Amino acid sequence: GAGVSQSPRYKVAKRGQDVALRCDPISGHVSLFWYQQALGQGPEFLTYFQNEAQLDKSGLPSDRFFAERPEGSVSTLKIQRTQKEDSAVYLCASSLGYKRGGPRTDTQYFGPGTRLTVL
Amino acid sequence: QQQVKQSPQSLIVQKGGISIINCAYENTAFDYFPWYQQFPGKGPALLIAIRPDVSEKKEGRFTISFNKSAKQFSLHIMDSQPGDSATYFCAARRGPSGSRLTFGEGTQLTVNP
Numbered sequence: 101g102a103g104v105s106q107s108p109r110y111k112v113a114k115r116g117q118d119v120a121l122r123c124d125p126i127s128g129h130v131s132l133f134w135y136q137q138a139l140g141q142g143p144e145f146l147t148y149f150q151n152e153a154q155l156d157k158s159g160l161p162s163d164r165f166f167a168e169r170p171e172g173s174v175s176t177l178k179i180q181r182t183q184k185e186d187s188a189v190y191l192c193a194s195s196l197g198y199k200r201g202g203p204r205t206d207t208q209y210f211g212p213g214t215r216l217t218v219l
Numbered sequence: 220q221q222q223v224k225q226s227p228q229s230l231i232v233q234k235g236g237i238s239i240i241n242c243a244y245e246n247t248a249f250d251y252f253p254w255y256q257q258f259p260g261k262g263p264a265l266l267i268a269i270r271p272d273v274s275e276k277k278e279g280r281f282t283i284s285f286n287k288s289a290k291q292f293s294l295h296i297m298d299s300q301p302g303d304s305a306t307y308f309c310a311a312r313r314g315p316s317g318s319r320l321t322f323g324e325g326t327q328l329t330v331n332p
Contacts (some may be wrong), residue, residue: 105260135320140325141325142323143263143308144322145320156319159319177287191262193262209265210262210263210264212262
């Protein structure tokens, strides 16, 4: 089955290192989301892409966080100068996207996440 | 600001019992309310969802009850099974695709055999 895939599944970084997390959405999905899930908490929104355009980045916690989706498919979330508080699971989700006149319930499908631990 | 509050934090039920998880929201602009199920090491998976124009939706053993005036909604799992043991998240969204999901804090459900 071609679900959302993420890599790496686990990443350990030393404080101050840069990391890059990859998301492969479901083929044909226009919308792509990144969420951050702290231990024992619900996911929190980071950013949203519609195709290659980043339409909402209001959830990014600092300017150390950067996301891109240059060709409208694969997306990368980059965290520069990682800090201990960045330790979390980073989830990617994709959805078909809104079509005028289409159904308004647009399901977001989540990947398994990347667990980032910053030492 | 906690826009979606979920309770209880953890829940233990016996096999065959009914599991009930509650959520309350603040933003009246929310118009889509999904429930997600998450197993350890996996991403959340959509279980069932409801829009505020209906008061109840049932899919198999899972039912959402929605009270628009009270700004509350709940998930009922009938005939709970050990395989239902997971973390459940309620969520809310305003607007169509492209809108973020706002999640509750989660409920860890354990169903004992």
